Amino acid sequence: MAAYEISIRNCNSIDLAAIRIEKGSLNIKYGPNGIGKSTIARAIVSQARGDGTLDALIPFKNRGKAGSKKPQVDGIDDVKSALVFDEEYVNQFAFQQDEVVKNSFNIFVKTPEYVTTMAEIEDLFTGIRKAFADSVEIEQTTKDLKELREAFGNSKTGAIPKNSKIHKAFGTGNKIENVPDSLKSFETFIKSPEPSKWISWQIKGNEFLKLGDTCPYCSTGLPEGPQKETALAVAKEYDATAIGHLNVLKAIIGRLGKYFSDKCRENLEKVTTAKIELTAQEQGFLSGLKTDTDALIEKLEGLRTISFFTLRDVGEIGEKIGQLKIDLAMMDKLDSVETRKVTDPINAQLEELIEKVGVLKGSVNKHKARIEKAIKENQTSINSFLKSAGYKYWVAIIPEPDSYKMKLIHNDLNEHVESAAKHLSYGEKNAFALVLFMYQVLSENPDIVVLDDPISSFDKNKKFAILHELFQGKGSLRGRTTIMLTHDIEPAIDVIKSTSDVFKGSSPSAAFLSSRDGKVNEVPIQRGDIQTFTKICRENIAKLADPIVKAIYLRRHYEISDDVGLEYNLLASLFKKRATPTVKTITENRDMSAEEKGKAQESIRVYIADFDYDDLVKQLNNVAAMKAKFLRTDVGYEKIQLFRIVREHDDDIITKFINESYHIENEYVMQLNPHKFESVPEYVIDECTKLLTSA
Template sequence: MADYEITIENCNSIDTANIGVEKGCLNIKFGPNGLGKSTIAKAIVSQARDDGTLAELVPFKSRGKTGAPQPKVDGIGDISSALVFDEAYVNLFAFQQDEVVKNSFDIFIKTPEYDTAMADIEKLFYGIKKAFADRPEIEQTTKDLKDLRDAFGKPNKDGSIAKSSKVLKAFGSGNKIDNIPDELLPFEMFVKSANPSKWIGWQIKGKEFLELGDTCPYCATALPEPEQKETALAVAKEYDATAINHLNNLKEVIERLGKYFSDGCQENLDKVTKSKTELTAPQKTFLSDLKNSIEALIQQLDGLRTISFFSLRDVDEIDKKMPLLKIDLGMIDKLDSEQTRAVIDPINTQLDKLIEQVGNLKGQINKHKAKIKKTIEENQDSINGFLKSAGYKYSVKIISEPDSYKMKLIHEDLSEFVDSASAHLSYGEKNAFALVLFMHQVISEDPDIVILDDPISSFDKNKKFAILHQLFRGKGSLRDRTTLMLTHDIEPAIDVVKSMAHKFQDPKPSATFLSCRQGKVKETFITSGDIRTFAKICKDVLSENIDDVIKAIYLRRHYEILDNVGLEYNLLASLLHGRAVPNLKAENRDMTTQEKAAAETEIKTLIPSFDYDALVQQIGDAKVMKAKFLGTDVGYEKIQLFRIIKGQHQDDIISKFINESYHIENEYVMQLNPHKFESVPEYVVEECSKLLQDA
């Protein structure tokens, strides 16, 4: 009995499904397409997460019907979290614009050990962080300082303030809000309003209409005197709405910052901002110096506010760096005021305390860096080793970001990182990458169950095993995790149960075959003995108590696989084609009596009751053959009998399936016994049954 006996009911096309899952190991569920494997995955995940999505799996036949059975999942026990690898994972999480996988930092670096080390380092910064927290006004002050700094814009090459800057646009030609020209004094209440730029803009818009005549374009009042019209036009000559807007905004910022300027600075700033005329060269120099002082204070405040492991990560000599973080108002004397010192002194005091512990800080940061470096190397080596063994020309590199780490993609023919990886990788490459990245996410998040929904069917044989090995045998793999792999590809089962079983032990994986009939999914365990060459399967079936026509089907297949297409093969082929006189197809002639007898004698060593003439009569009798069809429950045998009866199906797709089951072109060397494992899809058998019933 499995650790989890999971029952799924009324989910999409599944009426009932009974699935066993062993805890702490790989559980492979192999079955044909269309069986409902993805539904099984969704049902288990929905129940584990308890997120309400199970209701989305209501079968179509039950939708809109009162009292209809609802989706139900039992038996998951203590499973309460799940991660699923499917196409949605590849599209949603893997191959982001600027990193290989979404949240690569959380997946590859941010372990519990990492968090503990970061918390210990953050404790050392507590005093400085608290000094900022105790003065909440620092945030607004810093914002105002940045607004004032930004108003200076990009300087000229000689370092002087550009004429296009907000500062010079606002004050460069004098403060025309405080110093209104005499002819515009009638508009004083508007110029000195809370939002003068809006009024000025409105006034200027009427200028072109004022030039049409001697009537006010706003109130239609006559303007008989030239002076009246000139007064109205003077607003556009004296004022620029944008410049006035800058002036008004900067005045407000400067007023809020006033207490942080030194007395001398405040006095000079008043002269500049209230000047009636164009600024002088010394005044512009003063503004440039003020901008530099503001920039210096902002940089130091930001540096201390954001002090962290990341800000010191790339500093070689932390003990020499720390004293340089101290804010010396004597060097930025334009901001050396009593109020500024009230803010800065507590921060400097806490910095002094941190400097006293600089040895401890340096040690913890270096230790943490070493652990991160080791983690990065291990993850890179793991992924790159897989990529190399699987034959991919890509590798990954985890690089440091200002406050994080990101995984980047590299191609061996390109010197720089590959951005938008999904645009360059093939479908198979994306899936392979995504699977390995998914494995690392599982290790990071540690869910109760991992579900792989048909993960490797699209790969060639070598890459399939490389991925399987990486997922369940590599260092830091999913080996000891409860993993459910749903697939229509038998090769994973062959690898872990038979051909490479010695590599997949401790814990030993389990493999089962899923089949579905009339909405009921059941599973059959696959053992090493169940995986055999089809030649061996055919020989084994011949010893069972089944109909001789069915035995002839298996024996013909046996000879074909061995490329033994002599008399015996031709006799069986003629039989299954209903030829009264057997022939040799390659020679385009009938068999002689002696050849027929010799072939029969050889066949009787394997099918003792074989009688060509008696069996060919049965094959020619539609009722007898239909009875044989109905008499077997094995889908493989049904479609072979159907082929004998009907030759081909009217549906080309079903005909192709039947023909490829009859011949060997698309078969694996190793496979399951179709007499035991119901590998033929139910719909194919049903279509064949319908045609025979209608006959």
């Protein structure tokens, strides 16, 4: 199978990393923290997307220096898209306020087949869409009708409420058209284009009349009497807000005038210019106008927004579409020549759609069935995973007015969980987000998928459940070019050895990453490389030459085999550099007898033929020779063990750290041979070297 030979240069702490990625496979890259795995992920994704973010990885040592080398990624020129799972993905895309993952509709429902079918359905509505588009006035007319409807207010009985805008404007008579005789001197202002502004200004000034006999508007004398009463009368007769409503409504009615029937216009003229409070008949007329207005808006909006979404829950589509026909005979107050110019073309297109209703019904129902199937499959898969992983949550894909959204529901709650991120634990969020990410990959189909340390924080059972969900079966990442960067060896153990048959469909490969002097190297991990540490110890004892290094592995062999008899005690004494070996158990702590020493030494020679305790103690006490041995080996694990022997009694922090961290090297039953796979971080080796060479 073809592979990408990727080279990454000058990115953060990486001077050069050479990475091989098998196409269409799961590529596990395992290595300790601190070697630049996240940098590798960011570099590959930045190069694939070509979004200009690669330059952000320039090493600190190169920043601000003229002519310094820029970040560079080679070997993936044909890769144009990438998706990456990391902490940023969890924070930015998963667990939104009102849906489980951002754009859940696009991920779980909007498949290529969905888009094609929607286009076919929308094509049936082309005529109606065109009828609306060809009527340049219909948008403004609909807007005016809605504003007029709002002015009528809401009432269960159908009567015009007294707190409605139209009642406030006309309910007690039109005092703009019918200025009271006492205020004729203000008629020019009251009948101005925006009388509410003048009235508001005039009323605000009234509070200053009580300060004296001078007009607050013109500073002329204003003695008590008719003049002052006239100034105050404006506030008694007029309400600025009501006048504002009246002015707006007059403008709306003026724009809508041509859409009213002749009789309706006559009646509106009477109502809007009346001197006195509206009669019951006039109020009844307004109620009827409101009913017709509501009906026309409902028809226009229903036709304008007709789509798959408005019909998906309709039992009988033909009946629903027939109800959308605009019958102006039933809305006589809006039955005019101009109204028919708007509605007739729409009705004509509706008739054509009614002729195709059989096709439309079939398309909508088939589309619904496909969507329901997709939803059911996605929900079932995710919910099965959540259940198998022991999470008390489930998901449901819910219809929205023009979309679908995936919601999170707790087993103990009958409604979806708002702000899921606040309720899920760190582990729950990561596990769940990984599965959601998988579906996003299936939806967007990127050229390459990067998983940056995705499952290290989970226990063994959940790790396997997540790996199984991600890479086993048709609806998974199987067959996609995927890079999993991890500091956890367990995924490699699972997919390469322990349960390899389960994951063979993903054609998995694994490699061990190590870093020295800014260069990241990878060593392929084969099935045979994953061994018990007992086997590793025996293998190294058999093939290595140095008896001290061989003794290091033999002591570990006895330790992990729980064989801590005379042989183990002799080797423990050796590394303590004791001239006389000791026996230390739970019940005793004494010198080893000569006979015991001889017996133990003979047993050890089965593994190390030239083992001589006294000679090796002398070597271990020769600090210069031990430092030379330390510098000679290139194997980090062996350097650490030699360092511990030389610096046995030091009290510095690095020595304590090494003694704690590398005494029991690996918690797994299966692991990699530290003689072949460089598992010790570079900074630890550097610190050990510095301490030894400076002593």
